[in-house]
Amino acid sequence: MAEISPEVEDLAALIRRAQDGSEAALEILIARFQDRIAGFVYSLIGRDDAIEDLCHDIFIKMISGLSGLKNPDSFEAWLFRIARNVAMDSLRRKRLWRMFVPFEPKHEQIAEAPRTDSRLETFRAALEGMPPNQKELILLLAENDWSYEQLAEITHSTVSAVKSRLFRAREYLRQRVADED
Amino acid sequence: MKIESQYVEHQRRHARAQLPPDFARRVIEEARQNAGVAGLALRLRLVAITGVLCVMGAMSMHWIQMQYTQQQNLQTWTTTAEQIRVLEESI
Numbered sequence: 001m002a003e004i005s006p007e008v009e010d011l012a013a014l015i016r017r018a019q020d021g022s023e024a025a026l027e028i029l030i031a032r033f034q035d036r037i038a039g040f041v042y043s044l045i046g047r048d049d050a051i052e053d054l055c056h057d058i059f060i061k062m063i064s065g066l067s068g069l070k071n072p073d074s075f076e077a078w079l080f081r082i083a084r085n086v087a088m089d090s091l092r093r094k095r096l097w098r099m100f101v102p103f104e105p106k107h108e109q110i111a112e113a114p115r116t117d118s119r120l121e122t123f124r125a126a127l128e129g130m131p132p133n134q135k136e137l138i139l140l141l142a143e144n145d146w147s148y149e150q151l152a153e154i155t156h157s158t159v160s161a162v163k164s165r166l167f168r169a170r171e172y173l174r175q176r177v178a179d180e181d
Numbered sequence: 182m183k184i185e186s187q188y189v190e191h192q193r194r195h196a197r198a199q200l201p202p203d204f205a206r207r208v209i210e211e212a213r214q215n216a217g218v219a220g221l222a223l224r225l226r227l228v229a230i231t232g233v234l235c236v237m238g239a240m241s242m243h244w245i246q247m248q249y250t251q252q253q254n255l256q257t258w259t260t261t262a263e264q265i266r267v268l269e270e271s272i
Contacts, residue, residue, distance in 0.1 A: 023209055030205035038200055039193030051199040056208060063212040120191055123184050142185035177184075 015072040026066075030059050033076075036143060037083050043139050044087040045094075046128065054090055058083045076144065081154040084136060091132065126176035134169035137162065 014032075017025035034055060041054050061082050069078060127135050136155060140146055146154070151162045201207065 023213075026209055026212075027205045030208055034200060034204055035193050035197045038196035039189060042196040042199075043189065043192045048195065048199050051196050052201070052204070055200060055204070056211070059205075059208040060212055060215065063208070064215075119184060120188055123188050127188075138185060139189065142183075142189040 011075065012072040015066070015069070015075050019067055019069070026063060030062075033079060034059070037079065040080065040083055040139060040143060041087045043127070044084070044132070044136060045090055050090060054086055058086050061086070077146065077150045077154055080140060080143065084140075084154055088132070088136075122177055123173070126173050129176065130169055130172050133157075134165050134172070137166050138169050138173065141166075 011032075014025050014029055018029050037058055038051050038055050041058070042048055042051050045051075045054070058079075062079055065078075065082070069075060127138065130138075133155065137151060140151060140154060148159045148162050151157075151166075152159045155162065157165075
């Protein structure tokens with residue numbers, strides 16, 4: 001069992017303890033980030049039936065790669081990068097699978113989207129309508145106040161591409177939300 | 182609160198409900214099992230590589246030995262053939 005409260009321990013110290021092999025530290029680390037990662041994955045893939053499996057993969061990758069992380073300050077960006085990669089791979093596999101398997105309603109038995117108020121619903125519909133590489137930037141910025149450099153690193157892109165995609169995404173969102181109003 | 186933040190919070194609340202209460206513990210246990218499997222796989226790989234190297238070593242030794250024996254036989258035969266030729270000429 002973890003002996004230190006997840007809220008109390010400093011993140012850098014926690015990462016260092018986890019890197020030294022402390023399972024308690026790893027458990028606190030996972031518990032601290034699991035909700036944010038699950039929410040991010042859910043927003044990206046739009047299905048809740050795969051959240052647990054994908055989060056599992058993400059944190060297993062985190063554990064196996066943690067010893068190689070040199071700077072604890074970059075942990076959060078690094079973890080979100082893993083999450084983004086796992087979610088995007090899942091979306092890619094899903095698209096590929098759809099190409100080879102004829103569509104039947106039973107293949108898409110996903111949970112009904114949770115009920116939201118109309119503003120959130122408008123926002124959700126607008127997000128669903130934008131390309132994944134723009135959507136991920138909006139979601140990442142809603143998670144944290146990342147810099148353009150960090151966003152570029154997380155999304156395997158360049159700063160200029162991030163700026164341009166973000167500009168287009170914001171314009172699109174503004175347009176959609178204005179149309180709904 | 183901005184709409185993006187509200188949306189993220191809303192998604193997070195829904196996603197949180199999909200994870201079991203002991204999620205972190207399960208992940209750590211699986212990571213531990215994976216490490217055990219990876220260790221076993223590494224040991225098996227080492228055993229397999231050692232086995233292959235031993236077989237290749239034995240085959241190489243056998244080939245070198247064969248070449249040497251063949252060379253020796255050829256030399257012996259050359260000497261014998263020469264002796265036969267000299268004997269035939271003398272007769």
